[in-house]
Amino acid sequence: DAGVIQSPRHEVTEMGQEVTLRCKPISGHNSLFWYRQTMMRGLELLIYFNNNVPIDDSGMPEDRFSAKMPNASFSTLKIQPSEPRDSAVYFCASAPRDRGSETQYFGPGTRLLVL
Amino acid sequence: GESVGLHLPTLSVQEGDNSIINCAYSNSASDYFIWYKQESGKGPQFIIDIRSNMDKRQGQRVTVLLNKTVKHLSLQIAATQPGDSAVYFCAENWGSGNTPLVFGKGTRLSVIA
Numbered sequence: 001d002a003g004v005i006q007s008p009r010h011e012v013t014e015m016g017q018e019v020t021l022r023c024k025p026i027s028g029h030n031s032l033f034w035y036r037q038t039m040m041r042g043l044e045l046l047i048y049f050n051n052n053v054p055i056d057d058s059g060m061p062e063d064r065f066s067a068k069m070p071n072a073s074f075s076t077l078k079i080q081p082s083e084p085r086d087s088a089v090y091f092c093a094s095a096p097r098d099r100g101s102e103t104q105y106f107g108p109g110t111r112l113l114v115l
Numbered sequence: 116g117e118s119v120g121l122h123l124p125t126l127s128v129q130e131g132d133n134s135i136i137n138c139a140y141s142n143s144a145s146d147y148f149i150w151y152k153q154e155s156g157k158g159p160q161f162i163i164d165i166r167s168n169m170d171k172r173q174g175q176r177v178t179v180l181l182n183k184t185v186k187h188l189s190l191q192i193a194a195t196q197p198g199d200s201a202v203y204f205c206a207e208n209w210g211s212g213n214t215p216l217v218f219g220k221g222t223r224l225s226v227i228a
Contacts (some may be wrong), residue, residue, distance in 0.1 A: 004158075031215075033215060042218075042220050042221065043159075043204070043218050043221075045215060048215050056215075091158050091159070093158075093159075102147070102208075103149060103161055103164060104149075104161075104206075104215075104216060105161060106151075106158035106159045106160070107158055108157060108158050109157070109158050
């Protein structure tokens with residue numbers, strides 16, 4: 001298995017632009033998680049899905065952030081409009097059970113820089 | 116103003132020595148625990164897990180110990196190698212419904228060759 005796939009690996013954009021991050025979970029996994037990691041705040045859970053349904057988005061910073069999972073093999077995290085404080089590494093992770101709390105497998109991350 | 120980053124505890128170990136990384140977890144109801152390793156520029160990588168009905172589990176060069184009485188988890192790495200240098204996170208499952216893992220702040224392990 002290729003593991004969790006994220007794209008792009010690096011993104012540099014200007015403030016105000018729309019940013020879309022993509023994730024392909026491990027085939028057969030039922031749960032998908034989006035995290036953000038910064039030096040200031042460490043690893044933060046933004047949102048997670050079970051069986052393509054958003055379960056908890058309380059970690060999403062504000063309305064500028066949105067996430068979708070149209071099918072079991074694809075998810076997007078969108079920031080519109082982006083701001084410099086959104087600069088971080090964004091990780092997607094997937095887990096094999098509905099419960100969502102079993103072992104999570106992380107992708108390589110997308111390093112986002114908003115100028 | 117000056118920005119303040121997340122100050123991770125750091126453990127420095129001589130190559131070949133054993134390392135012990137500690138973690139205090141928060142929820143006495145947690146029933147599943149994981150250790151992750153994160154190397155620079157990479158995502159967290161699963162190392163080993165343990166369920167609350169066990170107090171010890173061994174893998175290849177790694178051992179996880181669980182003390183539920185004091186809510187303490189530790190990761191022992193035998194014969195530490197330069198490739199073990201990374202940030203190590205413990206994570207716990209709070210064990211109710213579909214709650215996801217809760218991650219600790221991490222410990223940086225630095226191996227001195």
